[in-house]
Amino acid sequence: MNYTGLDSIHEILRFIPSGDNALRHRVAAALKNELGEAGHSLWNEWRDGRGDDEAKDVWRSIKPYRTGGITIKTLFYLAQQNGWRPSNTHKEIDLSSLRSQVRLEAEAERDRLQVERWQQQKARLIDLWEKTEPITSNNPAGVYLLNRGLNVPNNAMALRYTPDLVT
Structure with a gap:
C-alpha cells in the first residue's frame, strides 16, 4: 500500500470515525509515528475538538517508533474498512517532504491567527x-519622575502617560 501526500491523509481521515477513544489513540500514534509533532495539527483537526485535556495527555504519551506497529499504513487500513478506496491520483512522496509540508501549513496557520489577533487589537x-x-x-x-530624581526628556513623544488613569 502506498502512502501519499498530505491531501491523501486529509482524505483518508474523513473516512475514519473519531468517536471511539481507542481509535483516537491509534490515529494519534500513526500520525505521530510518521509525522512527528507536525502530525499534531492533523490529529486535532480530525478529532474535531473532542476534549482538549485528553488531547494533550494522549499526544504527549505517544512515543514515536514505539507505537506497536501502528504506522501511516494503519490509517489507510482503517479508512478502507470504512469505505475509502484509493484513486489513481495518489502519488508516493517521501515522509520528510510530508513533514515539511505539515510544518509549513501549521506555521502559516499560526501566522494567520497572529495577524487576526493583531487586527482585532489594533x-x-x-x-x-x-x-x-x-x-x-x-x-x-x-512631576512623579522628577520627584524620583529622573530627568524628563524634552520632546520624548514615545514616553507617554494616560491622564485618565492619574488619581
Missing part, C-alpha cells in the same frame, strides 16, 4: 494611544 490599541499625552515636567507623570 482599534483598541490606537484608541488607547490617542488617550495618552507626552510626559512633560509640568504634568503629573513628569
